[in-house]
Amino acid sequence: MIVARSLLLFVLAAFAEIGGAWLIWQGWRENRGLWWVAAGVVALGAYGFVATLQPDANFGRILAAYGGVFVAGSLGWGMVVDKFRPDRWDVVGAAICLIGVAVIMYAPRHTP
Incomplete structure (x- = not known):
C-alpha cells in the first residue's frame, strides 16, 4: 500500500509540475496571456506540496527519484498534449530513468 501511495503521489507531482511548466510556456511563449502563466x-x-506527502522522509531521495518520473512524464505529456512522437532512444532513456526511480525508492533498506 505504501508503494502504491508513493507511485500515485509521483504521478500527481508530475502532472502538477509538467502541467504548470506547460501552462507558463503556453502563456508566455505562445502568447496566451498572463492568466495561463x-x-x-x-x-x-x-507540485511542491505534493512532494511533502511522500512516505519517505528524505527530501533528497524523493527529489532524486522524482527526477526519473519527471523525465518519463514529460515525454508522455508531450505525446498526449503536443502530439510529440518520441524515438526509441527517448523511450530507452525514460525506461532507464524509471528503473532508477524503482531502485532509489523501493530497494530494500536495512536501517540500524
Missing part, C-alpha cells in the same frame, strides 16, 4: 505558477506550487 498564473495558473502555471499555482500548479508548480501544488
